[in-house]
Amino acid sequence: MSLDIKRPISNKTKKKTGFIVNMQQLNHNNRGGNNLFIVFFRHYYRWILWFFLSLYFFTSYFAGDQSTTITTTSLISNHKTSLSLPSHALIESSAIVKPAHTSISSGMKIYVYDLPARFNADWVMSSDRCASHLFAAEVAIHRALLSDSNVRTLDPEEADFFFVPVYVSCNFSTANGFPSLSHARSLISSAVDFISESYPFWNRTRGSDHVFVASHDFGACFHAMEDMAIEAGIPEFMKKSIILQTFGVNYKHPCQEAEHVVIPPYIPPESVQRATNKAPANRRRDIWAFFRGKMEVNPKNISGRYYSKGVRTAILKKYGGRRRFHLNRHRFAGYREEILRSVFCLCPLGWAPWSPRLVESAVLGCVPIVIADGIQLPFSETVRWPEISLTVAEKDVRNLRKILEHVTATNLSTIQRNLREPAFKRALLYNVPMTEGDATWHILDALSRKLDRSYRRSRVLSQ
Ligand SMILES: *[C@@H]1O[C@H](CO)[C@@H](O)[C@H](O)[C@H]1NC(C)=O
Ligand SMILES: *[C@@H]1O[C@H](CO)[C@@H](O)[C@H](O)[C@H]1NC(C)=O
Ligand SMILES: *[C@@H]1O[C@H](CO)[C@@H](O)[C@H](O)[C@H]1NC(C)=O
Numbered sequence: 001m002s003l004d005i006k007r008p009i010s011n012k013t014k015k016k017t018g019f020i021v022n023m024q025q026l027n028h029n030n031r032g033g034n035n036l037f038i039v040f041f042r043h044y045y046r047w048i049l050w051f052f053l054s055l056y057f058f059t060s061y062f063a064g065d066q067s068t069t070i071t072t073t074s075l076i077s078n079h080k081t082s083l084s085l086p087s088h089a090l091i092e093s094s095a096i097v098k099p100a101h102t103s104i105s106s107g108m109k110i111y112v113y114d115l116p117a118r119f120n121a122d123w124v125m126s127s128d129r130c131a132s133h134l135f136a137a138e139v140a141i142h143r144a145l146l147s148d149s150n151v152r153t154l155d156p157e158e159a160d161f162f163f164v165p166v167y168v169s170c171n172f173s174t175a176n177g178f179p180s181l182s183h184a185r186s187l188i189s190s191a192v193d194f195i196s197e198s199y200p201f202w203n204r205t206r207g208s209d210h211v212f213v214a215s216h217d218f219g220a221c222f223h224a225m226e227d228m229a230i231e232a233g234i235p236e237f238m239k240k241s242i243i244l245q246t247f248g249v250n251y252k253h254p255c256q257e258a259e260h261v262v263i264p265p266y267i268p269p270e271s272v273q274r275a276t277n278k279a280p281a282n283r284r285r286d287i288w289a290f291f292r293g294k295m296e297v298n299p300k301n302i303s304g305r306y307y308s309k310g311v312r313t314a315i316l317k318k319y320g321g322r323r324r325f326h327l328n329r330h331r332f333a334g335y336r337e338e339i340l341r342s343v344f345c346l347c348p349l350g351w352a353p354w355s356p357r358l359v360e361s362a363v364l365g366c367v368p369i370v371i372a373d374g375i376q377l378p379f380s381e382t383v384r385w386p387e388i389s390l391t392v393a394e395k396d397v398r399n400l401r402k403i404l405e406h407v408t409a410t411n412l413s414t415i416q417r418n419l420r421e422p423a424f425k426r427a428l429l430y431n432v433p434m435t436e437g438d439a440t441w442h443i444l445d446a447l448s449r450k451l452d453r454s455y456r457r458s459r460v461l462s463q
């Protein structure tokens with residue numbers, strides 16, 4: 001975020017200017033006489049229709065009327081566009097012109113390999129955590145696909161994509177209880193050996209229509225430390241495939257040098273529901289700025305790297321003990337209720353830029369303060385993060401209080417109102433079975449934009 005206190009820019013005013021400009025163009029064209037207007041109208045009726053529709057969304061949204069907001073949502077989803085988020089439509093009306101892609105309308109089909117239990121089911125059997133910890137998207141996406149009768153196909157011949165369900169994050173046998181990724185490469189490699197010997201589909205495309213989940217710190221580099229992850233790189237045999245990964249940055253990085261979709265980390269929807277049920281309906285957010293988690297007082301130099309690049313330490317040193325900052329270094333069972341009580345939730349980088357806090361805070365209505373330079377947030381094509389979060393540059397954390405005070409005084413209520421929009425929350429959680437607009441649905445939506453990789457479709461086209 002660029003700290004520009006003198007000139008606060010609100011999207012609201014920006015949008016209004018956009019509409020005024022559009023109106024002037026219309027008026028100008030009208031001056032040329034009736035004929036010209038009819039020609040103009042014939043040419044641009046779609047555009048005009050969208051303009052008024054957008055205007056309708058825009059006004060109904062800012063009217064703040066609950067019932068109109070709901071109508072807007074259902075109206076858009078009935079249109080079966082990929083724009084199931086009303087704020088999406090109203091903030092950037094030009095986005096509506098984009099062709100609509102949904103997994104449903106494009107008839108995309110996915111075949112889910114039935115792998116031996118040692119690749120998946122056995123891991124869930126041996127630990128409950130396997131299906132619920134922050135890397136559990138690998139389990140949740142698999143289950144959601146199995147439960148879906150629309151996109152899933154049992155006939156591999158008619159599949160556009162092939163999903164390879166390997167759970168690599170469930171070896172909790174280490175001393176600190178954190179999953180060991182040491183076996184990830186060999187486990188996936190042996191799964192690929194298995195499918196390429198038992199089926200013809202891997203060999204015919206070298207895996208380019210195959211989909212894997214890599215929900216760890218640095219995606220398919222399978223290492224928690226960045227330098228080692230980079231050194232290891234993505235295994236050669238996975239480089240042609242599509243990887244669903246929580247790791248994403250908006251610059252070149254060896255751990256995203258494969259076709260990929262940035263997905264949210266896993267937070268159990270039940271735990272969100274439980275926390276919400278416990279909190280009183282009209283709760284007051286009495287904590288101003290909140291963070292709970294690993295924060296080293298003096299970060300260790302581990303082969304030239306410091307945890308969180310020292311950002312968490314800088315926050316602790318400057319704001320620890322300050323009245324409006326609720327900073328804690330220890331685990332606490334009531335953690336999610338604390339988020340519900342908070343206005344701003346700090347989401348600084350750890351070893352990797354992303355953290356589960358991004359999802360936890362957004363779904364519990366606490367404004368995520370993203371402090372991780374260059375991070376690529378999940379589903380950034382469809383979820384408009386700038387409307388529901390705030391980004392603070394790592395170098396600016398020492399000004400955090402000023403930045404948050406500025407936002408409190410200017411656009412906090414706008415961000416909070418956006419955050420209450422159910423579509424955002426829905427997009428960040430994985431349900432079984434999948435529901436329209438949830439995280440798996442957004443993954444399918446993203447895959448439907450990669451149908452050029454479908455072997456089946458390329459065959460149909462060339463015939
Ligand atoms: C689980 O992780 C430990 C520690 O890295 C390793 O020794 C062990 O072989 C792994 N287990 C399996 C089944 O791969
Ligand atoms: C695919 O290729 C691998 C090695 O190139 C081979 O071992 C395997 O038998 C092939 N699979 C099929 C189904 O032909
Ligand atoms: C951190 O450790 C590396 C060697 O592991 C060293 O080259 C570097 O100078 C150290 N940095 C600081 C700030 O001490």
Ligand SMILES: *[C@@H]1O[C@H](CO)[C@@H](O)[C@H](O)[C@H]1NC(C)=O
Pocket residue numbers: 001002004008009010011386387388407410411414415
């Ligand atoms: C809120 O204000 C901050 C600081 O001026 C700005 O960076 C951010 O984009 C604004 N967000 C919204 C949703 O208006």
